[in-house]
Amino acid sequence: MKTRLIGLLLLTVGAVYAQDVKTSGSGIEITHKPAAELPAQYKADVPKPRKPYTVRYTCPEAGRVYVIFDNAQQTATLEMGNTTRYLKQGMSASGARYVNSDESYVFWIKGKEATINGRETCVAD
Known part of the structure; x- marks a missing residue:
């Protein structure tokens, strides 16, 4: 049987x-x-892990900046020419803010715009 x-x-x-x-x-x-x-x-109500995605920004000084966002890990990896920065999501009242360990480097996005250290404004392509 x-x-x-x-x-x-x-x-x-x-x-x-x-x-x-x-x-x-x-x-x-x-x-x-x-x-x-x-x-x-x-179960349908269990959040599914999101895959990392890349956004390209154009900045007046830094030029092209490629940012790989990983919402599951709450990180952003910035690639600017030969420089790569690994940032962790920080506290933000508006938009999304990513910082290095001592918060001396800040990448802050809101909508299609991003700022680097509050000085340089970049626009997503």
Whole structure:
């Protein structure tokens, strides 16, 4: 006698159930479980990790600046010619602010604009 377990998801109005289907020589057995018993990775309300993405900025002094944002790690990696800076997200009341360990270097973005150390304004391409 063979037994096989197949996990399915049933969506009904007002409720979500997990369905286990067991087959054997004598027939099929179906059991319903509340969605709360599903593993976390299968629930829709669990945030999915976002992949890092790159934005190119044009700055009057620094020229082209490529920034790799990683929201999962809360970091920004700035590549300016031969210089690479690794920054961690800092406190910000508006926009997103990235700083080095002693906050002597600040990259602050809001919308399509970014400032470097509060002096140079860059625009996303």
